[in-house]
Amino acid sequence: MSADTLNLAAEGGGGLFTPGGPGFEAPSVGIFFPSPWADYNLPYTGGFNKYVVLLLVATALVALFLWWTARRQSVVPGRSQGIGELTFLFVRDQISRPMMGVKGDKYMPLLLSLFLFVFAMNVMGLIPFLQLPVTSNLSYPAGLAAIVYITFIVVGIRAQGGVAKYFKGAVVPSGAPWWILPILVPIEIISNFLIRPATHAIRVFATMFAGHLLLATFAAAGWYMFNPAAGPLFGTISVLFSGASLLAFIVFTAFELVIMFLQAFVFTLLAALYIGQAQEAH
Template sequence: MSDEAFHAAAGEDCHLFGDNNCGFEEVAPTVSVFFPEPFMEFGLPLTAGITKYTLMLVISVLLVMGFWYLATRRAAVVPGRLQSVAEMLVTFIRDQVTRQQMGQAGDKYLPMMVTLFLFIFVMNAMGIIPGLQLPVTSHIAYPAALAIYVYVMWNAIGIKKHGVAGHFVGRVVPGGTPKWILPLLVPIEIAQNFIAKPVTHALRPFAAMLSGHLLLAVFAAGGFYMFNLGADGFLSVVSVGYSGLALVAFVVFTGFELFIMALQAYVFIMLASSYLGEALEGQH
């Protein structure tokens, strides 16, 4: 559970069963859990300084670097366990993502996609690591930065492959389109390809991690809110039963959230590969 949810429920000494029921709305977690106070402020506009997000971002980078260092430092023909995991990850992304979306040309971008997948998954997983418990991607700035990176790569590859005119015309004028419909179709294609795609690319992991973490925080705070051994008589037993159910739901949804974390990382690189494949292909 999140530190904020624990302190909200336990620190207020507010429980459902007993005389100290102040109402769950008083202790329920809110979106404020996604705006931690900075450890250090720089006083620069549009910056929050060094926050918990910054710390977890650094930890995520170190974990990814550490994984690849440990997996490859003693690479052998007969791989060890960690090397086997790394090889299975690379093979899966190559066969199910890059070659599916870009063909053999996708092998050139395989290291990029593998790195993006692992990096996003680790940033997502920060939300269930005890003591951290806040997904990095629940702050829109981080998935937006990765989506912008893919967007720049998409344009750069398309321009290099087909030239400036060839790339942009190919994105906004579908092949075989009658000229009379272009005044209507071109603005739609511009909005879809140059605005909607990068925006939705960033919003998918952000929205999934924000809502998922808030749901877990609600179950955690609710469990503590209902737990009250100091309640009179049978109410204390009832409180244990209800808080136990909340705990079970919390564990179940934590497992489900871990699956969603991996799925969102997969969807992100799947879309990235699709966009880069479009840039390589040219006119659609």
């Protein structure tokens, strides 16, 4: 919101029904480019900004969760250990084994870490006064997608006995006639080694970006419409409008939390799928 809108709101309400008041200014993509709080002149970085702080918070939350659930191991699990085991079994039985079978068990540390970390970064968009999902900055999901990309290539090379065998299996469809290979091979290269990592990162980024912008719009609209000083009639209408926006904000916040979970699930599921495919010869 503009400074005029905030000043007007501080005096008793938003700009709705205020003669000569500022018009509604919807949140822009500028909210995803916070100014750095400290700049150490590090190349290719945006300085120490809100994303870095929330990334550190997300990392600490994941580490704290893993420590809390694993600090007291026993045959009969307590509450914390039970929560940890349920989380582990969810990732194993709903993601790893459906995609890779029992072969995927050795990749559980990676998959569990990805699921928890992506979910924690997404949830940062719900922290009061610091609402900003870390994954709404493309560089962060792109970094995780790059880790998965390198992992499934290394797994494929090891599983199929060499670089040449892996890349041949990945880009040359089995049983395809030779005369169509000049068309199929470039398509397979683009699909497997360019589009796959790009869509892996962009999917979660675009969803978190759009969801957070929608929530910010509802929040700004509710604040703008809250103007009880506009008189008995218009003041009441403005409060009703503001209440409707607040209700929509609450509903979409709950919906966004579900989306945050699903995006972490899908990101990890695709990682398991790519690693599983790399283990199998085409």
